[in-house]
């Protein structure tokens with residue numbers, strides 16, 4: 652077999668493969684477009700869904716925590732002033748934090764850039780009413796006010812800083 656014959660044998664095979672690949676891509680694209688056209692408008696995610704995709708990896712499925720990640724179940728921060736809780740989740744938290752008599756010292760990421768006001772309200776309302784917690788819901792309006800009042804904040808909160816925030820009667 653010399654080069655000349657290899658070329659004449661290979662060329663048609665290549666073309667066939669290219670055509671098949673192009674057809675496959677066209678079918679795949681058509682399929683996606685169809686699925687998008689026929690699917691219902693996206694539902695907002697529930698607090699439970701946001702919790703399991705965003706928080707449970709660290710705080711665990713029942714909010715029980717680990718030796719590294721503090722519990723949300725029975726936490727005085729989850730069940731305490733909503734102004735502090737919203738800030739913790741929106742901008743993050745660093746340094747010592749005491750939860751149920753245990754001191755943790757880690758870094759909680761900020762979620763204010765990935766979660767909307769409504770999503771933060773939904774997940775906080777969920778954790779305040781789950782794992783045995785029985786605290787009032789957090790409204791989207793409260794989250795929006797907190798976001799506006801802290802526009803430009805880039806750094807995580809510390810507990811001493813949060814304790815300086817005046818809290819109203821409403822927990």
Ligand code: HEC
Nearest residue numbers: 705706709721722726728729744745746755756757758759
């Ligand atoms: C990557 C791990 C991680 C994820 C994900 C995470 N957290 Fe945290 N969280 C932490 C750590 C670590 C602390 C403690 C920070 C410190 O020591 O200052 C903390 C602290 C907290 C606290 C205050 C202490 C307590 O236990 O009550 C709350 C409330 C909280 N997180 C809520 C949330 C919520 C709600 C989500 C999801 C939107 C979330 N966290 C996602 C790691 C995480």
